[in-house]
Amino acid sequence: MALSKEIYRELEDIVGEEFICSDPAIMPSYHGSDLGAVVLPENTVQVQAIVKTCNRYKLQFSAVATGWTGSFKKDIVYIDMRRMNRIIEINEKNMYAVIEPYVITAELQAECFKKGLHFNVKGAGSNCSAMLRGHGHLDQSTSGDDRNHLAIEWVTPEGEIVRSGALGSTDEWFCGDGPGPSIRAILTSAVPPGVTPGVFTKAAIKLYHWAGPPKYDIQGLSPKYTLPEVPKNMMARYYSFPSVEKMWQAEIRLGENEICMELMGFNVSMVAANIATCNEDDERIFKRLNKEKKGPGFFVIIAGNSDNDFAFKKKALEQIVREAEGESMKSLEDPETEGILIAQCTRVTASIRETFRAGGAFSSIPIMSQRDLTIKWAIGAGEAKLPLIKAGHIVDDGGAFFGWGVEQGHVGKTEIFCKFDPANEKAKAAVEKWSKEQGRRAFDESYFALMMGEVSDDIKANMCHYDKWWIALTRAFDPNDVAPQGGPLV
Amino acid sequence: MGLEQYQGDVNMCCRCSACKFIPLQHVKSYDFSYVCPSISRFQFHSYSGGGRANIISAGLKNGFNYTDKFLDIVYNCQMCGACGVSCNYAMDMELQEPINELRIKCVAEGKTHPELERVIKTLKKTGAMVPVQGKRGDWAKGLDLKDATKEKVDVLFHVGCLTSYNKDMHKLARATAQILKKAKVNFGIAGDMETCCGGRAYQMGYEKEFLKQAKMNMSMIKKAGIKTVVTACADGYHAFKVLYDKYELKGDLKVLHITEYIDMLIKEGKLKPKKALDMVVTYHDPCRLGRLGEPWIHYKGKKIPGDRFVFDPPKEYRRGTKGVYEPPRDIIKSIPGVKLIEMERIREYAWCCGAGGGVNESNPDFAEWTATERIFEATATGAEAIVSACPWCEVTLSQAIEENESSLKVYDIVELVAKAL
Numbered sequence: 060m061a062l063s064k065e066i067y068r069e070l071e072d073i074v075g076e077e078f079i080c081s082d083p084a085i086m087p088s089y090h091g092s093d094l095g096a097v098v099l100p101e102n103t104v105q106v107q108a109i110v111k112t113c114n115r116y117k118l119q120f121s122a123v124a125t126g127w128t129g130s131f132k133k134d135i136v137y138i139d140m141r142r143m144n145r146i147i148e149i150n151e152k153n154m155y156a157v158i159e160p161y162v163i164t165a166e167l168q169a170e171c172f173k174k175g176l177h178f179n180v181k182g183a184g185s186n187c188s189a190m191l192r193g194h195g196h197l198d199q200s201t202s203g204d205d206r207n208h209l210a211i212e213w214v215t216p217e218g219e220i221v222r223s224g225a226l227g228s229t230d231e232w233f234c235g236d237g238p239g240p241s242i243r244a245i246l247t248s249a250v251p252p253g254v255t256p257g258v259f260t261k262a263a264i265k266l267y268h269w270a271g272p273p274k275y276d277i278q279g280l281s282p283k284y285t286l287p288e289v290p291k292n293m294m295a296r297y298y299s300f301p302s303v304e305k306m307w308q309a310e311i312r313l314g315e316n317e318i319c320m321e322l323m324g325f326n327v328s329m330v331a332a333n334i335a336t337c338n339e340d341d342e343r344i345f346k347r348l349n350k351e352k353k354g355p356g357f358f359v360i361i362a363g364n365s366d367n368d369f370a371f372k373k374k375a376l377e378q379i380v381r382e383a384e385g386e387s388m389k390s391l392e393d394p395e396t397e398g399i400l401i402a403q404c405t406r407v408t409a410s411i412r413e414t415f416r417a418g419g420a421f422s423s424i425p426i427m428s429q430r431d432l433t434i435k436w437a438i439g440a441g442e443a444k445l446p447l448i449k450a451g452h453i454v455d456d457g458g459a460f461f462g463w464g465v466e467q468g469h470v471g472k473t474e475i476f477c478k479f480d481p482a483n484e485k486a487k488a489a490v491e492k493w494s495k496e497q498g499r500r501a502f503d504e505s506y507f508a509l510m511m512g513e514v515s516d517d518i519k520a521n522m523c524h525y526d527k528w529w530i531a532l533t534r535a536f537d538p539n540d541v542a543p544q545g546g547p548l549v
Numbered sequence: 550m551g552l553e554q555y556q557g558d559v560n561m562c563c564r565c566s567a568c569k570f571i572p573l574q575h576v577k578s579y580d581f582s583y584v585c586p587s588i589s590r591f592q593f594h595s596y597s598g599g600g601r602a603n604i605i606s607a608g609l610k611n612g613f614n615y616t617d618k619f620l621d622i623v624y625n626c627q628m629c630g631a632c633g634v635s636c637n638y639a640m641d642m643e644l645q646e647p648i649n650e651l652r653i654k655c656v657a658e659g660k661t662h663p664e665l666e667r668v669i670k671t672l673k674k675t676g677a678m679v680p681v682q683g684k685r686g687d688w689a690k691g692l693d694l695k696d697a698t699k700e701k702v703d704v705l706f707h708v709g710c711l712t713s714y715n716k717d718m719h720k721l722a723r724a725t726a727q728i729l730k731k732a733k734v735n736f737g738i739a740g741d742m743e744t745c746c747g748g749r750a751y752q753m754g755y756e757k758e759f760l761k762q763a764k765m766n767m768s769m770i771k772k773a774g775i776k777t778v779v780t781a782c783a784d785g786y787h788a789f790k791v792l793y794d795k796y797e798l799k800g801d802l803k804v805l806h807i808t809e810y811i812d813m814l815i816k817e818g819k820l821k822p823k824k825a826l827d828m829v830v831t832y833h834d835p836c837r838l839g840r841l842g843e844p845w846i847h848y849k850g851k852k853i854p855g856d857r858f859v860f861d862p863p864k865e866y867r868r869g870t871k872g873v874y875e876p877p878r879d880i881i882k883s884i885p886g887v888k889l890i891e892m893e894r895i896r897e898y899a900w901c902c903g904a905g906g907g908v909n910e911s912n913p914d915f916a917e918w919t920a921t922e923r924i925f926e927a928t929a930t931g932a933e934a935i936v937s938a939c940p941w942c943e944v945t946l947s948q949a950i951e952e953n954e955s956s957l958k959v960y961d962i963v964e965l966v967a968k969a970l
């Protein structure tokens with residue numbers, strides 16, 4: 060349903076005629092929802108004016124960056140942040156970047172690499188907003204999620220502009236918690252379902268040292284991009300182990316010794332997806348790697364700041380792996396493949412290949428907790444996938460899971476997904492059932508699991524009724540109930 | 550053919566936005582990260598390749614509602630194929646083809662653009678996509694070239710509408726003739742008998758008119774016993790090589806772009822650029838010579854039921870891998886004194902000049918905006934000139950240069966070669 064003429068005109072006055080639309084023609088490209096209107100603000104003042112208008116008319120709104128995923132209620136005002144895509148500052152000295160929501164990771168990374176810097180990239184990939192945080196491949200060296208936000212400029216659900224931390228007192232971006240107001244507990248996340256109410260308009264994110272080259276010298280033509288050689292003082296390896304316990308032993312020691320730029324617990328199916336340039340290749344490479352592997356494994360990239368640093372890291376890595384009876388998968392040591400994996404897994408450009416390419420859909424259960432325990436949960440979830448694979452409902456990945464540790468690796472993310480064809484109703488139903496059962500099992504075993512849909516009361520009780528507190532808190536900020544509530548927070 | 554065959558493909562779109570950008574691994578800066586002019590200019594997701602796929606997917610399910618906005622989305626696209634290349638880095642699905650088919654469907658259902666209608670009316674009347682001044686063969690006056698429709702030649706040089714009728718572009722045809730003569734190629738032209746290749750009509754969605762032109766051309770070619778066609782226009786190249794093949798009209802006609810032909814002549818020692826030109830240039834890949842210039846793949850097969858979007862026999866996608874990228878670069882490098890510096894967006898992920906898909910005619914401001922972006926990128930390399938291999942690129946880029954009072958020069962590659970001989 061389109062907005063009333065009066066409201067539409069008011070919003071049009073804010074963003075300009077060219078940047079508002081409620082024509083049904085565009086709706087399929089906006090998640091297929093029958094939105095009230097899509098508006099494209101250019102700056103914080105416009106965002107604020109939109110939010111205030113929404114409050115005045117008690118109209119719900121949602122702010123969205125690339126909008127890779129998500130479903131949005133009909134009739135809402137969809138604030139597409141596309142035009143807010145500026146890199147405001149890359150502060151080399153204090154190692155932070157101030158950006159707007161629609162700067163994508165690939166862009167910020169390109170600019171940061173030139174300066175010998177990088178930042179946490181959520182595993183979703185370089186096609187997503189660099190500002191909206193998450194967890195990903197580089198978590199061991201860049202930490203993850205809310206650790207990486209410094210000061211934030213936030214338009215509250217009522218349309219006030221709040222500047223957190225140092226920004227609120229001295230107009231500087233270097234700290235999110237003081238000397239100005241710290242509102243970290245509210246500005247939790249933008250990865251569904253933990254969506255912060257209101258709109259982030261700018262944020263400073265932490266930068267880290269980048270030991271890789273200022274740019275990769277990519278060769279070849281799409282879909283096969285290679286590096287002419289493995290960049291100096293960088294190395295990528297996939298290690299597989301005789302057991303999960305042994306794998307964990309190596310993983311935690313590598314974390315504690317801060318050896319890796321990246322430690323990603325890819326399964327071999329995901330490695331295959333990274334290398335393969337089409338679905339058929341993907342299947343072939345997976346079968347080969349599945350035979351070659353010793354057992355469960357992980358993918359590692361090390362990068363030295365000097366020849367000595369690299370030599371030390373390599374030696375330590377190899378010793379730790381050896382002591383855990385791990386072995387490098389030889390076929391992946393081929394320099395061309397190694398180069399592909401280094402470029403792809405530092406820039407995080409293959410998540411689309413890993414998830415959507417096969418059948419067009421995937422369903423995932425990410426669990427955040429102590430890595431060694433969540434791995435055990437994931438083994439069970441993987442076993443529960445096997446009948447679906449056998450029935451041909453989901454892509455054969457050997458029933459595998461993946462994940463990675465954050466910082467020193469004790470806490471981390473463990474995730475498991477099923478790839479399937481969404482047009483296949485039987486497959487869809489089987490995957491939904493699997494997802495429900497395994498999500499439930501995660502809660503029963505007291506892990507944080509990200510679940511879509513309604514969460515049952517006993518789970519909420521187990522989480523100290525956090526959902527009630529959250530709702531009460533967001534209501535206080537949002538008396539007109541216009542901001543997105545997010546999903547079931549746990 | 551038809552849009553329906555792509556239902557499965559458009560349903561595969563996962564809204565990842567890769568289609569908006571150059572392949573993500575190639576992003577080297579904030580300034581030149583985008584590849585799709587339409588999303589960059591019009592901003593709503595609907596103008597991106599993925600947005601278009603979403604619209605097609607919904608339309609095939611629920612029917613199409615041709616609102617003004619819908620048609621604005623449909624016609625504000627250069628059909629340059631860049632979205633497809635970026636998508637196909639990661640995904641196995643057709644993207645450019647359903648976008649082409651949507652245009653064709655709109656035209657077939659009378660949902661046309663008035664400016665494009667006007668162009669097609671001219672085509673029907675004159676056999677040309679541009680206003681006709683004088684005769685098609687006027688550019689060749691005094692050159693004493695063979696008439697390929699009457700005399701036996703090894704090569705037909707198909708000149709194209711813009712070069713033939715825009716007097717400022719006659720220099721390209723004359724330079725091409727000069728080069729071919731110098732290499733002692735037994736070539737001819739069709740002169741006043743030449744007619745439009747139909748390629749730009751196809752880009753605008755006018756399939757019927759395209760087919761009429763294609764059949765006329767192939768009938769003339771067959772009658773004259775011509776085995777090889779060389780075009781100096783990327784649109785012409787794409788039409789003869791890819792579209793005629795797609796519609797099974799090409800037979801075993803050999804189609805070469807002038808850059809492929811000159812490159813071959815240089816490598817065979819039949820041409821030798823000798824004069825030093827002392828200039829720093831950058832090269833602009835025309836979309837229909839580059840990513841869209843790769844051969845058509847005839848495919849018949851069925852989706853294998855099950856978990857993956859795979860086909861029996863396995864489907865090979867046109868991902869821009871086999872376009873013409875090296876010959877023009879090799880030619881430039883063979884000219885003494887010329888230094889080539891690359892822009893950031895090149896080869897299969899080159900930024901379009903803006904002229905394609907009828908945008909030049911339907912929305913000249915958008916065409917110029919697109920060309921201006923390219924001019925900025927070329928200027929950022931430090932080059933003094935941008936070299937292309939298509940008259941449409943040259944005209945559009947020149948206009949943007951003039952409008953922006955830039956000091957950048959524009960050359961077609963044949964001009965450089967002719968100067969250096």
Ligand SMILES: Cc1cc2nc3c(=O)[nH]c(=O)nc-3n(C[C@H](O)[C@H](O)[C@H](O)COP(=O)(O)OP(=O)(O)OC[C@H]3O[C@@H](n4cnc5c(N)ncnc54)[C@H](O)[C@@H]3O)c2cc1C
Pocket residue numbers: 121122123124125126127128129140160181182183184186187188189191192193194195249250251254255256257258259260410411414415543
């Ligand atoms: C294949 C795949 C893999 C993924 N892997 C990971 C992973 O490894 N780690 C991880 O952390 N996440 C992962 N995700 C989740 C991912 O981060 C989200 O899907 C996210 O939507 C990506 O796009 P984006 O960053 O542009 O955010 P958007 O999709 O634009 O937004 C995400 C949410 O934030 C809200 N939002 C957007 N902009 C603003 C704003 N300015 N102010 C307030 N709210 C806003 C939106 O309403 C939406 O609810 C994955 C997703 C996919 C599809």
